[in-house]
Amino acid sequence: MENNSNSSRLTDRKLIERNRRNQMKALYTKLNSLLPHHNSRESTSLPDQLGEAANYIKRLQTNLERMKQRKDRLMGVDHMSKNMTTSSTGPKSSEIQIHEMGSALAIGLTTTCSNSQFIFNETIRILHEEEAEIVNASFSVVNDTVFHTIHLTVGESAPDYRAARISERLTKFVNDADHHGS
Numbered sequence: 001m002e003n004n005s006n007s008s009r010l011t012d013r014k015l016i017e018r019n020r021r022n023q024m025k026a027l028y029t030k031l032n033s034l035l036p037h038h039n040s041r042e043s044t045s046l047p048d049q050l051g052e053a054a055n056y057i058k059r060l061q062t063n064l065e066r067m068k069q070r071k072d073r074l075m076g077v078d079h080m081s082k083n084m085t086t087s088s089t090g091p092k093s094s095e096i097q098i099h100e101m102g103s104a105l106a107i108g109l110t111t112t113c114s115n116s117q118f119i120f121n122e123t124i125r126i127l128h129e130e131e132a133e134i135v136n137a138s139f140s141v142v143n144d145t146v147f148h149t150i151h152l153t154v155g156e157s158a159p160d161y162r163a164a165r166i167s168e169r170l171t172k173f174v175n176d177a178d179h180h181g182s
Helices: 002-033 046-075 116-129 159-179
Strands: 083-086 095-101 104-112 133-142 145-153
Touching (some): 002 046, 104 116, 104 159, 116 133
Antiparallel strands (some): 104 145
């Protein structure tokens, strides 16, 4: 009886091991099928397949990072500004982004159609009070959202201070306007 029990356990272990090997082989085959093959007629050893898979994944990660950097560069995000302010905490009707580039500023103002005119007029008023020179202002409307873009210069005397002051005032104004439901 003891001999029969040992034989049964040994058979069970062999079956479990065979199933494990078959499952691993299926997973290796699946992994290998995901790799680009230059010559699919060649038989590649398992360690070589795993090495190729690891190298391929590393290349994909490197390419992904390079593409992200290129996208950022094309979108103008790549160190375009040393200072960026965004007021976007929670659902708001207005949002402002200010990009400082030396003595120049680029302002992106997003509003709803219902408060667009007031927010835009007050933004222009603040810029005039700060003696900023507006170079260009434009807008576009999509559904109930208005996107304003304003390009300006702040002059040569203390441009960092003036740009920071304008950023602070505009961000505070947009935040206050949202909280007071203008």
